[in-house]
Amino acid sequence: MKLEATQLAAQNAPYLDTHDRSWDILRQQMESKGLNTKALLQQLSDLQIAIPSWALGAGGTRFGRFSFGGEPANLEQKIADVGLLHALSRSAGSISLHIPWDIPEDPAAIRELAAIHELTFDAVNSNTFQDQPGQAQSYKFGSLCHHSAEVRAQAIEHNLEVIRIGQTLGSKSITVWLADGASFPGQHSLRGALQRTQDSLQAIYRDLPEDWRMFIEYKPYEPNFYSTVIADWGTSLMLAEGCGPNAYTLVDLGHHLPNTNIEQIVATLMIKGKLGGFHFNDSKYGDDDLTVGSIKPYQLFLIFNELVYGMANNTANNPPLAWMIDASHNLKDPLEDLLQSLEAIRIAYAQALLVDQEALADAQARQDVTEAQEILQDAFRTDVRPLVREARWQDGGALYPIQAYRELGIREQLIEQRGMHTVATGL
Numbered sequence: 001m002k003l004e005a006t007q008l009a010a011q012n013a014p015y016l017d018t019h020d021r022s023w024d025i026l027r028q029q030m031e032s033k034g035l036n037t038k039a040l041l042q043q044l045s046d047l048q049i050a051i052p053s054w055a056l057g058a059g060g061t062r063f064g065r066f067s068f069g070g071e072p073a074n075l076e077q078k079i080a081d082v083g084l085l086h087a088l089s090r091s092a093g094s095i096s097l098h099i100p101w102d103i104p105e106d107p108a109a110i111r112e113l114a115a116i117h118e119l120t121f122d123a124v125n126s127n128t129f130q131d132q133p134g135q136a137q138s139y140k141f142g143s144l145c146h147h148s149a150e151v152r153a154q155a156i157e158h159n160l161e162v163i164r165i166g167q168t169l170g171s172k173s174i175t176v177w178l179a180d181g182a183s184f185p186g187q188h189s190l191r192g193a194l195q196r197t198q199d200s201l202q203a204i205y206r207d208l209p210e211d212w213r214m215f216i217e218y219k220p221y222e223p224n225f226y227s228t229v230i231a232d233w234g235t236s237l238m239l240a241e242g243c244g245p246n247a248y249t250l251v252d253l254g255h256h257l258p259n260t261n262i263e264q265i266v267a268t269l270m271i272k273g274k275l276g277g278f279h280f281n282d283s284k285y286g287d288d289d290l291t292v293g294s295i296k297p298y299q300l301f302l303i304f305n306e307l308v309y310g311m312a313n314n315t316a317n318n319p320p321l322a323w324m325i326d327a328s329h330n331l332k333d334p335l336e337d338l339l340q341s342l343e344a345i346r347i348a349y350a351q352a353l354l355v356d357q358e359a360l361a362d363a364q365a366r367q368d369v370t371e372a373q374e375i376l377q378d379a380f381r382t383d384v385r386p387l388v389r390e391a392r393w394q395d396g397g398a399l400y401p402i403q404a405y406r407e408l409g410i411r412e413q414l415i416e417q418r419g420m421h422t423v424a425t426g427l
C-alpha cells in the first residue's frame, strides 16, 4: 500500500485555513524576534529519522502480547509501512534493519522497493542476544565477551555478516548492542569479560569498510541484572576509542538509570567528537521503550538544546548523527505511536532551534541563573506545532498525520490486505 500525493492533498484541504491562521501568528512572532523562518523550515525538513524495522508490529512484554492486526509479515511489508509513515510525516526517510530478523532475499529488489517509497537504509543492527535455530554455539552466557573463543568467533562473524548484508542495501553503519553480562556476582570475571569484549570489537572493527561507522550502545541492566559489560557511556566511549576513529557511542534514551543527566552525556560525547547517534524513546523507570516525548518532554528538549549547540559549534568534528527511533508498542497501534514519536522529535528540535544561544551564554557569564532558566523555558514553552506542521506540509506530507492515518482508514486496509493474525519478526 502506498499513499499518493493527490490523496494527501485532498485530505489536507479542509484543514488548510485553520493551519494557515496559526502559522501566520507564530511566523510573525518568530520574525519579530529576528528568527529566520525559512531557515528554520529547512532545518526541520532536513531532520530525517530512521524507523526500526522491529517496531512495526506489537512488541509485547514478557507477560503478554496483544496483536493489532495487519502487522507486516515480511521485509517488503515493513518497508511499505515505513513508506506510509514517511508519506504522512515526511520525516521518516530511512529504515534501520535488524539481522537476522530482516535478511533480504533479493537485495536489489528490496533497494528498488525502498526507493519507490523514498527510503534509504540506515544502520544495520546485529543480534547476538538470541540464539538462532541451527546455530553451533549458544549466547546464553554472552557473545563478544564469552569465555569460549568459539562463541566469540561466531559472534564476530555474525557482525561481519551483518555488515555484508548492509552493504548490499547501501547502509553505511552497524549498531552493536550486547546483552552480555552477568546476573550473579562471581558469575564471570568483570575484567576478563571487558577485555574479551574489547578484543572482539576490535576484530569486527578491523574489517569495517572504510566508509562505514560502528556504533556501540550501552545499557545498565536487562537482560542481565547484576552487571552488564557495556553498562554506561564511559565504557562505550572507551571501547570506541580502543577501536578507532570510525567507532562511536550511540545513546539510547532508555539505557540509563533513572534521573541520569542525558543531555550532559550528549555534551560530553560531542566535545570528544564521539557521538554516533540516537535511539529515541521515552521511559519512566527503565528501558520502557515508550513513545518519544510521552513522559519527559523537557528532557528531550534539553537534549536537543545540546545537540543544536553542538552541531553549530562542532569543534571536535563530530560527524552527522544517526537519528533513529527504538521503541516498542504494546497498547497503541505501532504506526500511530511512531507518528507521535516523529512529531515529538521534530517539536523538541524546533524548540531547541528557538533558544537564544547568545543571550543564554551572556546570562551564564553573568551568573544570572534566573535568566538562563527563563531563556530555556521560553523556547520550550513556545507552541511550535504550526512551524512543524508547515515544514511537513511544504514537503508534501499530512497537516495532521494521525488524523489523516485514521480518516484514510489505513489500519483497516492493512488488516484487509494482510489479515488479523500476522506477526512481525522482532522482539
Ligand code: PSV
Binding pocket: 054, 125, 177, 217, 219, 252, 279, 287, 326, 427
Ligand atoms: C536493546 O535494549 C536495544 O535498545 C538495542 O538497540 C537492540 O538492538 C534493540 O533494543 C532491539 O531489541
Ligand code: MN
Binding pocket: 177, 217, 252, 279, 326
Ligand atoms: Mn536501542
